[in-house]
Amino acid sequence: MTPTPLRAHALGDSAVTIVFGDERSAQLLRRVHSAARSLEAAKIPHVEDVVPAYLALTVFYDPLHASYEEISATLMAACDRATHSSAKAAQSREHRIPVRYNGMDLEAVATSTGLSVEDVIARHSGRTYTVDLLGFVPGFAYLSELDASLQLPRRAQPRPRIAAGSVAIAAAQTAVYPLDTPGGWHIIGSTQTVMFDPTRDAPALLAPGDTVRFERVA
Template sequence: MSEAPTFEPLGDDAVLIRFGAGIDAALSARVHAAAARIAAMDIPGILDLVPGYASLGVICDGAFRADDRQAFAYERIVETLRGTIEENASAMVSKPRIVDIPVRYDGPDLDDVARRAGLTATEAAARHAAGDYTVAMLGFAPGFPYLLGLDPALHTPRRATPRTRVPPGSVAIGGAQTAVYPQTLPGGWNLIGRTPLALFDLSRTPPNLVAPGDRVRFRAIDHEEFETLCTKNSA
């Protein structure tokens, strides 16, 4: 039986719901179930929901009504949230989407990652592509997915000196986490490959390729297929 969530203020107009600590698939599933329930309730005064690995931020309109009965109050919002997520949460969760992401495993840090793991670059790439990943959260930048499910053999500490420009589509490992850079960003993660897919594209609706709770599978592709997909995407 999982523990009941706890609530803490995040300033005077936001609340953090905590389901536990650390990075764990079961915790992550509870976060997404709670987010889905709260979103479905359309509670007045709630502006936004921010899933984390083990917690859910609830951003409120601290001043949504001025009269005393309706104004935001921490205790009242907590009571509402508690009631909302304690109902049968699992009933709300739909079957996760599976998103296939083709990757050309030729990143500048692939050799470092492989060496630490005592593997060849090809073996390291195969292990990464064999994983079954879940999008725990999006954060840091629009569309940046933090993925659960990295093979422990591939855990690699962040680079001592972060790069100022990581190219878009870079597939990277930072500690126990793996992710795909949606656009050119600074970053200290180890770059092991690149996808020709756009993770975040404002001309699409929705702009994000993956959403919290989605399952992700990486598929190794060669240079030729990478170029073909790039051409197809830009067409």
């Protein structure tokens, strides 16, 4: 299948969003992640940041030294090359995150899904997730794809404070809250793993395209 041609849109005077397609899919996401990694590696002058997402990646640049026309042409060409180059193995990492399944919503999730608590734990810890994107708060990684039987809408009332390290699920995704924040996901467990630390060189533990397995600990 021929990939959709790339499209560039200005996001203000200091960023450009490059759209790879119009329908979410695991394949499209891999193309976006792989192009984002190539752009990072290419160290294109005046580029500040590359932020991949579901259908597009956004490049922030220094508008005092690069015009939109120049930089978008450079980036489109680079993304095109990345897309057409024979898929070189993406440098994604595999993570294992130990989880105590003791979350305040664990019982409620079991009730809502009609599963036993043991089943909820087995189905959550029994698969490998991929990091779709980072956002919401620093280091918050949206992980897909949650077992279909565990998929519940977000809580109607978000909680004002979810503790850092809380392992949660909502719709088709799961995540670990990296910081104490408000949140509307169902909390099923907790981890000691530090997901975000601004004093580290790579402050976020997870990067787009990485894979994660949750391991049950007592």
